[in-house]
Amino acid sequence: MTQTARPYLPFTRPSIDETTIAGVAEVLRSGWITSGPQVREFEAQLSAWCGGRPVRALNSGTAALEIGLALAGIGRGDEVITSPLTWVGTANVIVRAGARPVFVDIDPVTRNIDLARLEAAIGPATRMLLPVDLAGLPVERAALYAIARRHGLRVLEDAAQSFGASSGAVPIGAAGDLIAFSFHAAKNLTTAEGGCLVMNNAEEARQCELWRLQGVERFADGTLDATLPGGKSNMTDVAARLGIGQLARLPEFTARRRALARRYLQRFDRSLGCELPVADFTQSNWHMFQIVLPAGTDRGAFLRGMQAAGIGVGVHYPPVHLLTLYRNLGHAPGEFPIAERIGAGTVTLPLFPDMLDADVDRVCEAVTTVLRTP
Numbered sequence: 001m002t003q004t005a006r007p008y009l010p011f012t013r014p015s016i017d018e019t020t021i022a023g024v025a026e027v028l029r030s031g032w033i034t035s036g037p038q039v040r041e042f043e044a045q046l047s048a049w050c051g052g053r054p055v056r057a058l059n060s061g062t063a064a065l066e067i068g069l070a071l072a073g074i075g076r077g078d079e080v081i082t083s084p085l086t087w088v089g090t091a092n093v094i095v096r097a098g099a100r101p102v103f104v105d106i107d108p109v110t111r112n113i114d115l116a117r118l119e120a121a122i123g124p125a126t127r128m129l130l131p132v133d134l135a136g137l138p139v140e141r142a143a144l145y146a147i148a149r150r151h152g153l154r155v156l157e158d159a160a161q162s163f164g165a166s167s168g169a170v171p172i173g174a175a176g177d178l179i180a181f182s183f184h185a186a187k188n189l190t191t192a193e194g195g196c197l198v199m200n201n202a203e204e205a206r207q208c209e210l211w212r213l214q215g216v217e218r219f220a221d222g223t224l225d226a227t228l229p230g231g232k233s234n235m236t237d238v239a240a241r242l243g244i245g246q247l248a249r250l251p252e253f254t255a256r257r258r259a260l261a262r263r264y265l266q267r268f269d270r271s272l273g274c275e276l277p278v279a280d281f282t283q284s285n286w287h288m289f290q291i292v293l294p295a296g297t298d299r300g301a302f303l304r305g306m307q308a309a310g311i312g313v314g315v316h317y318p319p320v321h322l323l324t325l326y327r328n329l330g331h332a333p334g335e336f337p338i339a340e341r342i343g344a345g346t347v348t349l350p351l352f353p354d355m356l357d358a359d360v361d362r363v364c365e366a367v368t369t370v371l372r373t374p
């Protein structure tokens with residue numbers, strides 16, 4: 001085989017078909033580009049996906065988390081329990097609400113918050129549990145909600161990565177308390193930027209509408225009132241039309257991601273000593289395929305080696321409690337050893353629906369070559 005340079009393989013890339021692009025163009029020509037009929041249609045379809053529960057579309061997953069906290073009345077003096085191995089946004093929203101994030105170490109196998117340790121972290125100021133489905137592998141909902149019920153706590157699921165996944169046979173979003181999804185460009189379903197919040201009832205949905213648009217309520221006589229200091233986090237019709245095109249293909253996307261993940265687990269050289277993700281092909285939506293490098297591996301060198309081979313890789317995530325903001329709040333290395341060990345060795349390999357089987361083989365070969373090269 002001749003050594004022709006192979007095209008760069010990014011670690012993720014959205015799949016946007018021509019029908020969706022034409023639909024977005026139609027919205028752009030329609031004269032109505034911000035929140036309108038497309039948002040209402042997208043919300044109706046999301047609600048159907050989520051077992052008929054109320055859903056409101058927003059301009060980010062972060063906004064969905066912020067509004068979820070507001071609906072539960074989380075503020076000063078409250079504690080919210082979450083995972084240290086997540087995107088910093090998960091914890092930032094808690095701090096910005098004036099509450100205190102309480103981290104609980106992760107389970108080394110699932111890499112999600114360890115439910116056995118979680119219960120011990122519940123104290124008199126705990127108001128809410130904010131679990132994260134890292135890489136799209138859901139935290140087990142039955143066990144999670146049993147703990148929440150025992151202690152009378154609200155739950156806000158950071159399901160930013162787990163749209164299309166399920167816990168047991170129940171789709172994420174179709175059960176539970178408050179569920180925040182993200183439609184950021186790197187997520188399994190994208191609206192470029194966007195998100196949504198799944199709620200319990202019509203009153204919460206009405207409050208969410210106020211929080212997402214300046215707290216404003218409009219009346220038939222043309223007047224308006226503002227009753228709470230809402231922000232600006234409504235979704236545009238342009239984004240919603242993109243989301244409608246994506247939602248129609250979500251089952252196909254998820255099936256393809258599962259097939260690619262299965263191939264990774266078949267092809268990956270087990271003698272390298274990397275920790276591989278849980279082989280779950282029924283619940284996880286395989287948002288990411290993450291390996292943990294063997295102890296002592298120079299991750300920087302590994303990342304450079306993969307990039308040099310034309311393969312995009314990522315690090316998701318450095319543990320949140322070790323970032324400056326959280327060190328300034330009193331956190332220090334050694335507090336959550338499992339999250340720290342996995343955070344130090346984790347690497348995200350390419351996984352997206354348009355990838356070819358041969359791309360998986362190429363990545364596996366490159367990992368072997370880079371790790372075997374001294």
Ligand SMILES: *Cc1c(COP(=O)(O)O)cnc(C)c1O
Nearest residue numbers: 060061062087089160182183184
């Ligand atoms: C993407 C993500 C968010 C934030 O979503 P945005 O749409 O980028 O605001 C929050 N938490 C997790 C775990 C995420 O992956």
